[in-house]
Amino acid sequence: MTATEPGLEQATPPPEPTAAPTSRTRRRRTLTQHDARTGFVLMSPTLIILLTVVVLPLIWAVIISFQELTLIQIGTADPFSGFTLENYQRVLSSGALWSSLATTIGYTIGSVFLVILFGTIAALVVRRPFRGRTLVRAAFLLPYVAPVVAVTFVWRIMLNPEFGIVNEFGQNVLGWEAPIPFLTQAVAEWEVLGLTIPVPTALLTVIVFEGWRYFPFAFLFIMARLEGMSAEPEEAALVDGAGPWQTFRYIVWPQLVPIIGVLAVLRTIWTFNEFDDIFLLTGGAAGTEVASVLVYQLLTVQRNVGAASAMSVVLAVLLIIMLGAYVLIMRRRGEKL
Amino acid sequence: MSTATASAVAAEVVEAPARRRRSRPPASRRQRAFLGTLRWVTIALFLIATLLPFLYMLLLSVRPIESLLRDPSSLLPSLDELTLETYRDVLAPVSEGGQGFLTFLGNSAIVAVSSVILALVIGIPGAYAIARLPFRGRRQVSGLFLATYLFPAIIIAIPLFVIFTRIGLRGSLVGLVIVYLAQTVPVAIYMMRNYFQTVPESVEEAGLMDGLSRLGVMWRITLPLSMPSLMATGLFVFMIAWNEFLFALLFLVDKRPLWTVSLGLSQLSGSIEVPTTVLMAGSVVLTLPIIILFFLTERLLTGGLTAGAEKG
Known part of the structure; x- marks a missing residue:
């Protein structure tokens, strides 16, 4: 079944009725063609769903980003008129985009690093068999399978300065002078050797949360390797x-390096687009306003659909550029992707 | 070579490892012993980190709120104050003074189960086609799948919000299921395709020879052989649908009777009227089905996800 290339099929002359071998190949080819048609039919429900729910909305989002619309106008306005660069101008010249991008990048690097570090360590320590290994492994996977709303809620209560267990423990056992407002404090000043170092408390906390929640993903794949x-x-x-x-x-x-590379790329894409975790932990306050939360706020608070779309298009383009650079670097190093 | 030198060489050969054994092993052994201890300490730390939040959730959910505020540092509640009132409060309908989580549980179950069924109905043929049938554009489909995961969900949320509002699907569970299908079918196809490819092609060809159609082969031969993969895929879809938050928030936030458990918990945890311990009971209610399902099927699930990753 090699004659699958469409060019070949078109190039074959009409079969001669006498030659037996040709008729055999023709029959085989019809099976292939038949398979191809069946394949397309079997694939079509998936394609329809993806086209209507993902691709069309994507294209429309790009169109909206070139139009000046509010949430109320959007359904009634003509989708193919009134193009303007206003949204991009506004988004690119506002400080909000750049500061949120800086936050997003710091957040992404920090959490991808933690995810891979924790994942590798966890996979190494349970590598050799011991009694109860299956249970330990299952326990390690819990943060990843549990609902995000439930785990963010528990973290918020645990880190609560008034009655959270972490601050209680810190004050009673570790001798902290005052409770640390982990999720509401933007910057803390730490005195180390006479130097005052600013520490982004809330951002670090959400990075640690991210490391906790997603290390099982890296753990799973490294363990399999x-x-x-x-x-x-x-x-x-x-x-x-x-x-x-x-x-x-x-x-x-x-x-391990190849699988870790793949994991790093996947986690970078997902963390870059991450919305739920930060929205539920801090709501984007205290220096944790990452890009996707900013888009959400543009959409729901300011109700500026055009700007929100422009912002998310900028994000997607940035992500594509970063991935493209990665692929190029890998190609140049001669590694197979 | 004289026998003397030969024996000298032999002696050296014998002695060399002996000398090495004398000098090397203690350091190496000490290192190994240290690593052995470190390994157990690390496992213990990881277990605490992964389990403590869930334990905390469970313990707070059976305490009255006054006890938590009076004595926040004690993890274990005293036996006489143990209560299940929190669960009654969180599950009972609003009309009876509760938070209505029983309704939310029902909604979540409807959404998750329909997503599983539909994702399998749509995904199985798709996965089979990708695994076996040489249709035009087969390669481009994988690119399309990748693109689905490249863009932030919120970018497609804006147009979907508008479209669904106009055709009346926004405030309904049906709309949510459609979105979840788009999010889960590509992963489902990826997982099942890997498995379908392990079914020997010769078995399928035998079926074709015996006069089965392609669909017949898929239905009678490939699917029965792929049950573990189908289960794993279904479970994975269930988890994604049960845990999802963003689209539930965007589509259903103003329709309380249709809230899923995730949405309900996130909305109520913002208000001060509902006591923390009651919300903890809500978290347990939200988490427990997933954890039970996960422990029942852990092997199946992890195997299904990482199939093919062993080769690196």
Whole structure:
């Protein structure tokens, strides 16, 4: 079944009625063609759903971003008129976009790093079998499977300065002088060796939350990779007298790098677009206003649909540029993607 | 080579590892012992970090709010103040002074179950087509799937909000299910495709030879062999639909009778009238179905998601 390229099929002359081999190939080809048609039919429900619920709205969002509309006008206005660059001008010249972008990038780098760090450590410590390993593994996955609304609510209560368990513990056991308002304080001044260092408390807290909630995702894939590794190189290293650190650094780690690269890319895309976690934890207050929360606020508070769309288009374009750069760098290094 | 030198060399060969054994192992062994302890400490820390929030949720949900405010540092409630009133409060309908979570549970269940059924009905043929049938544009479809996950959900939320308002789907559970389908079908297809490809092609060809149609092959041969994958995919879709928050917020926020549990909890946790402990009971109600489902099917689910990742 090799004659699947459409060009080939079109190029074949009409079959001669006498030659037996040709008629056999024709029959085979009709099966392939039949399969192709069936394939398309089977795929069509998915395509219809994606086109109507994802692709069309996307295109419309781009159109709206070039129009000046409010939420009330949008349904009635002519979708193909009144094009203007007003929204982009406003969005790009306002400080809100750039400061939220800086926040988003810091937030993304911090949480992707934590997710991969925690995920790798967790996968390494449960690598060798022990009693209860299945349960431990399942427990590690809980933050990822539990509903985001429930876990953000529990975190908010745990970190509450008045009756949260973390501040109680900090004050009673660790000797903190005052409770720390983890989710409402934008910047804290820490005195270290006579220097005052500004620390973005709330932003760091949401980054840690992100690390906690999504490390299971990295854990799952790194664990699968570890289980798929052959044991021989490590046994050989052991025989040659390599210590645990050397074995990890020179044998295990190089085998993990590809999957970690994929995880980093996936997590970067998702964290960049992340909305729920920050919206539910801080509502975007205290220096945690990431881009998607800003879009939401443009949409619901200011009711400026055009600006909200322009903002999200800018975000998507930035993401595409970053991914494109990544692919280029990888290509240049000669790695297969 | 004389026997003397040979034996000297042999002695050296024998001695070398012996010397190494004398000098190396203690350091290495100490390192290993240290790592062994470190490993258990790390496992314990991770367990505390992952389990404590859920434990805290459960413990707060059975305490009266006064007790929490009086004595916030005690984790374990005393036995005589243990209460299930919080659960009654959160589940009872509004007309009886409760928060109406039983209705929300019903809504969430309707949305999640319909999403699972429809995602499988739409996704199975799609996954089979991608795994087996050489139709035109097969490669482009994967690009389309990737694009679905590249853009922030909020960008498509704006036009969807408008469209659904106009055709009257916005304030309904049906509209929500349609959006969830668009979000879950691509992952579902990806998971099932990986599995369908492991079904030997020869088995399917035998079916074709025996006169089955393609659909017949899919229905009678491939699907029965792929039950684990179908279960895992269904569960994954269920979790996404049950946990989803943004679109529920955008579409249903002004229709309280249609709130899902996630939306209900997030809306009520902003108000001061509802005591924290009652909301904790609500969180337990929201989380428990997912956790139970997850523990019942953990192996299936993790295997289904990472299938193919072993090869790196």
